[in-house]
Amino acid sequence: MPQTFPLNAWYAAAYDIEVRRALMPRTICNKKLVFYRRSDDSVVALEDACWHRMLPLSMGHLDGDNVVCGYHGLIYNSAGRCVHMPSQETLNPSACVRAYPVVEKHRFIWIWLGNPALADPAKVPDLHWNQDPEWVGDGKVIHAKCDYRLVIDNLMDLTHETFVHGSSIGQRAVAEAPFEATHDEREAVVTRWMADVDPPPFWAYQLHKKNGKVERCDRWQIVHFEAPCTVAIDVGVAPSGTGAPEGDRSQGVNGYVLNTITPETDTTCHYFWAFCRNYNLHDQGLTQWLRESVTRVFGEDEVVVEAQQRAILDYPDREFYNLNIDAGAMWARRQIDRMIAAESKDSAPIIPIRSVTR
Amino acid sequence: MPQTFPLNAWYAAAYDIEVRRALMPRTICNKKLVFYRRSDDSVVALEDACWHRMLPLSMGHLDGDNVVCGYHGLIYNSAGRCVHMPSQETLNPSACVRAYPVVEKHRFIWIWLGNPALADPAKVPDLHWNQDPEWVGDGKVIHAKCDYRLVIDNLMDLTHETFVHGSSIGQRAVAEAPFEATHDEREAVVTRWMADVDPPPFWAYQLHKKNGKVERCDRWQIVHFEAPCTVAIDVGVAPSGTGAPEGDRSQGVNGYVLNTITPETDTTCHYFWAFCRNYNLHDQGLTQWLRESVTRVFGEDEVVVEAQQRAILDYPDREFYNLNIDAGAMWARRQIDRMIAAESKDSAPIIPIRSVTR
Amino acid sequence: MPQTFPLNAWYAAAYDIEVRRALMPRTICNKKLVFYRRSDDSVVALEDACWHRMLPLSMGHLDGDNVVCGYHGLIYNSAGRCVHMPSQETLNPSACVRAYPVVEKHRFIWIWLGNPALADPAKVPDLHWNQDPEWVGDGKVIHAKCDYRLVIDNLMDLTHETFVHGSSIGQRAVAEAPFEATHDEREAVVTRWMADVDPPPFWAYQLHKKNGKVERCDRWQIVHFEAPCTVAIDVGVAPSGTGAPEGDRSQGVNGYVLNTITPETDTTCHYFWAFCRNYNLHDQGLTQWLRESVTRVFGEDEVVVEAQQRAILDYPDREFYNLNIDAGAMWARRQIDRMIAAESKDSAPIIPIRSVTR
Structure with missing residues (x-):
């Protein structure tokens, strides 16, 4: 099937009020993602599948700004890196899930799924009326x-x-x-x-x-x-x-x-x-x-x-x-x-x- | 998948009482069709997809004996020819949907989906008991x-x-x-x-x-x-x-x-x-x-x-x-x-x- | 798709109490099967599709230890051989459905779907605690x-x-x-x-x-x-x-x-x-x-x-x-x-x- 959308673009992922201090799953452009806010209110978007056995991370819970997998307790930081494994001291360096650039603007959460080097926040579409006084x-x-x-x-x-x-x-x-x-x-x-x-x-x-x-x-x-x-x-x-x-x-x-x-x-x-x-x-x-x-x-x-x-x-x-x-x-x-x-x-x-x- | 039915045949599409002065969608032999009666009570069968953007014509409405598409108002006559387009004087000659031969007999509406040149009403199957006094x-x-x-x-x-x-x-x-x-x-x-x-x-x-x-x-x-x-x-x-x-x-x-x-x-x-x-x-x-x-x-x-x-x-x-x-x-x-x-x-x-x- | 399970193995098909003097359909390892007990309480497992026209035999009924198809009344014995056809004296020798080895042990009914020559009841998995006094x-x-x-x-x-x-x-x-x-x-x-x-x-x-x-x-x-x-x-x-x-x-x-x-x-x-x-x-x-x-x-x-x-x-x-x-x-x-x-x-x-x- 031919591609139906570009990936190098800012897409609205959610209304700002939809994303809170909790794990919210949402699929964007065929990718399953999990969204949440850090304690500083900034928004994180991670691939929604544990590196280990693919359980959706959105079925786990937040521990501070980290995500704990709901199956075996692997912990990921908000950059998607695994920082804890059960019964194991050494963490495999490949153990991570992908994290995506996110911008909050005009009451929407915007995500960039393509080449992160091209993710320029200035290119978020203009919907300023949505928060213009x-x-x-x-x-x-x-x-x-x-x-x-x-x-x-x-x-x-x-x-x-x-x-x-x-x-x-x-x-x-x-x-x-x-x-x-x-x-x-x-x-x-x-x-x-x-x-x-x-x-x-x-x-x-x-x-x-x-x-x-x-x-x-x-x-x-x-x-x-x-x-x-x-x-x-x-x-x-x-x-x-x-x-x-x-x-x-x-x-x-x-x-x-x-x-x-x-x-x-x-x-x-x-x-x-x-x-x-x-x-x-x-x-x-x-x-x-x-x-x-x-x-x-x-x-x-x-x-x-x-x-x-x-x-x-x-x-x-x-x-x-x-x-x-x-x-x-x-x-x-x-x-x-x-x-x-x-x-x-x-x-x-x-x-x-x-x-x-x- | 091999063909499971011939097309050169009369098929019962509906009981006579099912087709009225309204648009009725029905799929016959994998073809999506729309049926209705003209003001003279004769039955029309058209392909059920607007030429322009494929909205089912059955989602539109009748205007006299014509069908008005429910999206942009294209109008088709009962032969399937587009006779009106919005904001446009010249009508493209390709603008039409297929119309199919229909016969009403023995309390059924019969349709012929194959070669129209072969559609001989005398070949409608004999179910005369259904209206024999x-x-x-x-x-x-x-x-x-x-x-x-x-x-x-x-x-x-x-x-x-x-x-x-x-x-x-x-x-x-x-x-x-x-x-x-x-x-x-x-x-x-x-x-x-x-x-x-x-x-x-x-x-x-x-x-x-x-x-x-x-x-x-x-x-x-x-x-x-x-x-x-x-x-x-x-x-x-x-x-x-x-x-x-x-x-x-x-x-x-x-x-x-x-x-x-x-x-x-x-x-x-x-x-x-x-x-x-x-x-x-x-x-x-x-x-x-x-x-x-x-x-x-x-x-x-x-x-x-x-x-x-x-x-x-x-x-x-x-x-x-x-x-x-x-x-x-x-x-x-x-x-x-x-x-x-x-x-x-x-x-x-x-x-x-x-x-x-x- | 690669095979996901071996066939030369005993699989639990049912709890013993699930299988009675009645036809019970169940799919095991992608095979549709019908289970029932004979009058001596022993369990039978047959392919659940009539040889003639594929109606599930589980939609029929038991006649003694035989199964009667619910469509045209073909009768199969518990070895899967057709022993009666309607309006017909001579039975085609190919007229049968497959029968599978079954063992009842530790409160379960076990079935062997692979090579029947290898179906050794001694190899049923050990779950003896389930009926140990x-x-x-x-x-x-x-x-x-x-x-x-x-x-x-x-x-x-x-x-x-x-x-x-x-x-x-x-x-x-x-x-x-x-x-x-x-x-x-x-x-x-x-x-x-x-x-x-x-x-x-x-x-x-x-x-x-x-x-x-x-x-x-x-x-x-x-x-x-x-x-x-x-x-x-x-x-x-x-x-x-x-x-x-x-x-x-x-x-x-x-x-x-x-x-x-x-x-x-x-x-x-x-x-x-x-x-x-x-x-x-x-x-x-x-x-x-x-x-x-x-x-x-x-x-x-x-x-x-x-x-x-x-x-x-x-x-x-x-x-x-x-x-x-x-x-x-x-x-x-x-x-x-x-x-x-x-x-x-x-x-x-x-x-x-x-x-x-x-």
Whole structure:
């Protein structure tokens, strides 16, 4: 099977609050790992299989900053080196499990599974809205039974809102308004403005919360992709004619949908998301309403992408076709493919995509 | 894996009442299909995967006689041609899903998955009893986790009634009475008469319903196989000496057990059946009693054929052996094998059968 | 896949009480078998698939000492020969299922699946404590989802008690006390004495039962392995200084943990165990307490060995490493490997083990 993801990349492994002074198993990119915090709160990620007899270390316990295997008591320090064996004085120098670079940033724990010499913390994807004091929000993690790239495809083309999310954020204009797709080496951007439309329920609620009334609006969706798997979407509405397309969003409401989708295996992923806003910052009820509304919306996407994954497995010889609407996804896929190709000569996209002449 | 079924054949896809003005997914012969009725009540069968990104079309909705994909709103007409794409004026000429010939007959929807040029509606198997005004009956569909041919084997040799259905239709005579097996190119017939026997409970109940009393009978089973997977069985009992073997069944009770078994995959099938009778036509309680009695009997068969399937998968190198009682099944299998061989050079029976010298 | 077990060996197939005048299916060493008792109480083991159409014979019924197939009524005698076919006078001479040598001994039913000429009842493993009048005990069978050899490894190195069974039989001394490992062609023995220790809860309870008080003790574990899969462990404690290490155990309490682990498939096993003691023989409450206490302890082991099995399947290229504590398991594995190699040129241990220089 061709490689479906690059290894030289920072992947979100967990929300910061998921990792505590306890052993937490999680599979990332087909590797079984165990995470925990040291007494100084820094996060450790180790291979989750004892060197001796492969019992998952996550079935053991912490002893200070070390991990004790739950079968025979071998002890590993947080660099993965075995520092104690039962009934034995001399420790074999090969006795260790692999440790991986970890960075904590923007409320996520990020892990680097590739060449550690390339693990530059400055390259962690930009999801700063998730802890910027001018924004507030909340999110969750979805365990989706699909190739992470199907979620990327989904986010890079929002015309599906019309058909999948008709009761919340979808409207005909999303499928009909023109859009623009641009890209560089590691990023791709899809921009869509819908002029003077009735805001759908998700946005009408927010407009009313902020302005006390609902009126026709200019609506925007600006999708930023950062390879291989992070998508930050600038979304909002502002009353028609108040200058939003020209840059004055002050009369409207604005949110950022933050998404970073980490491969668990070739056909499953951890989908981390948050929704942040920059108005009514102290309205906790609104934070909760937004989190649960987006939970419902993404639940609708989950049904679709998991059905796609089953279809891919059922029809291994079939190809995807690209329409105009897939321009953003197409660039995202190319950037992912290029990262994989840079790591391996054997690599190829798992789902061949044939471009259709427009 | 060798082909287990021919494609150039009419297969029952559904009972007529199962297909309505809604999208119904069903897998037939390893193909995922979606069925629905047009506004004129005619039935459509399409490949159940959008050309664009493979979402099952059955997850979308009907728009008049067209199907709208539930992901990006591509619209297909009932010939499978895409007639609308979002955000796009020009439609790629390759944008279509396959449509299959369908015929509605004898209360079933029949589909042809092979060469459409060969799809002659006159070749739909004869199950006319299912809507003949002189007969009345009812049936169900069983989802059996076995190769459809194991059900054919089961129906072509009714000696198993003695061992599997001892409390309803089985009796020693079924396993002991002589039988005759004949065949031509597409059909095979097994005829068994049991002279002057006590009718078992299933038949005693019916005799009493019609005649008001139960007495010793001549019992018959005439099994008609029509390749590749339809079996109509003429069954009944008549009081001994009233002339049934010579052709006068007027003093007895007669039923037709209609069976057509459609491969779902190589190891699962849709087993459609009905039981029709030609007496006491307006007794709805009797119709219900017969339907539920046969449901119980076929539930006993299901346990057996599914256990056989598991054994076949557990012992891939083992062969079936044929006894005298398997003469009818042997001819049925040969006709199926011949149909498969006519379509493909690679074909071979999935379960090699060695004939035993009698 | 390389062979994981020898066939020329007696395997425990069942506790004696499990096999009755009824058909009992059980898979041993990847073979599906059916067991039953004849009218003279002797046990029969046959291949569990009818010669004709592979229905499991265990789905049929007994007719005297014969088995009647539940599909078409073929009858097999207890040697596996077909003695009756429906509607047929002449029986094909090939019509039989394989019968296997069986011995009943020490409350277990033992089966020999290899060359029957080698099936010497004198070679049944020694578990005589299970019916010796000077000992009393009880046990159970665990269905463990792992290679039987992982259970052998577990039993040959009891240092794991410290980490896996901390609330019952574990204590630091088990992981720290020196031990001795010896072996010959078919057996391996690991001996560990812990001088003057506080008895852990499992032993304190028994000491109090026998002596009315608990005090510091000398504790012993003497593990006897008999290839390929039987482990009898002589365990106990005696008050410190009462002479147990020198041979006088009269002041202490002694038990035998009997274990014989039969492969079901390459990755599952039937783990038969019993715990026998030679004091307070008539205390049925103690028998029950011991049986349920050991049930809890072995439940803790089951979690570990099943997690190991999943890890082995997840990491097919990984090796096990041996520590000093694995000396006994290493000899056991070598004896198993030698038995397998003697049967087949293709054989190799399923889990390569690399010895670590101490």
